[in-house]
Amino acid sequence: MADIREVAKRANVSISTVSRVLGGTTRVVEEKRARVLAAINELDYRPNVSAQSLKGIRTRTIGLVIPNVRNLVLPAAIRGVEDVARNHGYAVVLCNTDEDSDKEQFYIKTLKSRLIDGFLFTTAKTTSSNIKELQAEGFPVMLLLRELDDQSHAVVLDHYNGAYQATNYLISRGLTRIGLVNGSLDIKLYEERYAGYRSALKEAGLKVPEEAVVHGIDGGIEAYRAATRILLNRVEVDAFFATSDDKALGVMRAIKDLGLAIPEDISVIGFDNADIALLLDPPLTTVAQPLYEMGAAACRQLIEMIEAKQPVTPEIQRFPAEVVIRNSVK
Secondary structure (H helix, E strand, O other), rough: OOOOHHHHHHHHHOOHHHHHHHHOOOOOOHHOOOOOHHHHHOOOOOOHHHOOOOOOOOEEEEEEEEEEOOOHHHHHHHHHHHHHHHOOOEEEEEOOOOOHHHHHHHHHHHHOOOOEEEEEEOOOOOOOOOHHHHHHHHHHOOEEOOOOOOEEEEEEEHHHHHHHHHHHHHHHHHOOEEEOOOOOOOOOOHHHHHHHHHHHHHHOOOOOOOHHEEEOOOHHHHHHHHHHHHHHHOOOOOOEEEEOOOHHHHHHHHHOOOOOOOOOOEEOOOOOOEEHHHOOOOOEEEEEEEEEHHHHHHHHHHHHHHHHOOOOOOOOEEEOOEOOOOOOOO
């Protein structure tokens, strides 16, 4: 069955133009409207009943699309989503994409065909189009932990300030050669954490040690390899800022495997305050995210969008970050 993207391509217009034609708006020039209607007929396109709110059909089901079930931050956030959903009489369908756009698109199509009421995404990337297409079709969409732009509903952390605080804390401890092990810059939260890190260094009159900065790191194993390469290349660092706790775990393992001590030789700070942070040796200093509360807030807002009688103005809710001091920083 054809989808809205194929209609837009056939008519040589944007997805939002197709959406406006389907919605009956008069803000589309007649020539474009004719092309869209012709493409709809040629492709036998049928708008999804959930997106068009036909007959008021509701399944009281939410699709929760996540990047990886092994991600340390997700269990608490998912619990917040599920508790609020259950309290409002909604069920949650969990879909794992492994950060794969094709998998994400597959789950979106599958859930749409089952008349899902709304979507919660923790998979947003600046390069993604799947979420924007859903929004253009009129589906209630909420982003959690990640964001796209100011036209999307989202519940996120103040990532910039969290990274700024983390780097400032390291600097306050007399540490000046601070390496960074970061995620992919096409995920906005990692871009913001990088910006906060750089700002703190600049304000302190310190340079970014480019040879000790790595991006695109996904998880502890890749972080272990990245930190090992930096240290074996004899790059001078007295601290690492790992922009997630699983990355911090990999960095700590690399430091120890090279015969160095934490924090006596190299300090480490993480980001997330996942449960494992307290169990590491030494316990990890990290930036806390109120993950359960963020998941609960995102679900409440999504249900409000689903049950609203009119479109809801896009809003980004930012939760404050806080450094949790333990023993991995000297």
